Amino acid sequence: MARIRGKATRPELLVRQTVRALGIGYRLNRRDLPGSPDLVFMGRKKVIFVHxxxxxxxxxxxTGKAPQKRAEYWAPKLKRNVKRDQEAQQRLEELGYRALTIWECEVSSPSLPERIAKFLKT
Ligand SMILES: [Zn+2]
Structure with a gap:
């Protein structure tokens, strides 16, 4: 899929760093939860996806455009990703979890720590 299994992307590392700075513990990539969220906060029943x-x-x-070459390969693949995300969010909700999605383009935003703190502490 989007990455090599077990290898964190740069945006993920930045988000982890931010969460650690807030002094909040988390677990990584719980595969027993829908969508294998990147960060899981068990006691709080909250998860963070870094997309x-x-x-x-x-x-x-x-986001850019899907590669022109082999568009017939990329288009359905990307569409499946989006659908899978939606399904995971819904299933998490049904399990009583709240999810926050942080996009790659948002990780350097100065307001990110505040956003994360707000999500985790309320
Ligand atoms: Zn973006």
Whole structure:
């Protein structure tokens, strides 16, 4: 899929760093939860997804266009990613979890720590 299994992307590392700075513990990539969220906060029943803009089709300027070559290969693949994300969110909700999605293009935003703190502490 979007990455090599077990290898964290740069946006993921930045988000982890931010969460650690808030002094909040987390677990990584719980495969027993829908969508294998990147960060899981068991006691709080909250999860954070860190999504690459291209792979998860954010629609921002980082998303870019699907490669012209082999469009017939990329289009359904990307569409499946989006559908899978939606299904995971819904299933998490049914399990009583709240999910926050942080996009690749948002990780350097100065307001990110505040956003994460707000999500985790309320
Ligand atoms: Zn984006």
């Amino acid at each position: 690459g803009c291209f792979w998860h089709q954010h629609g921002c300027k980082l």
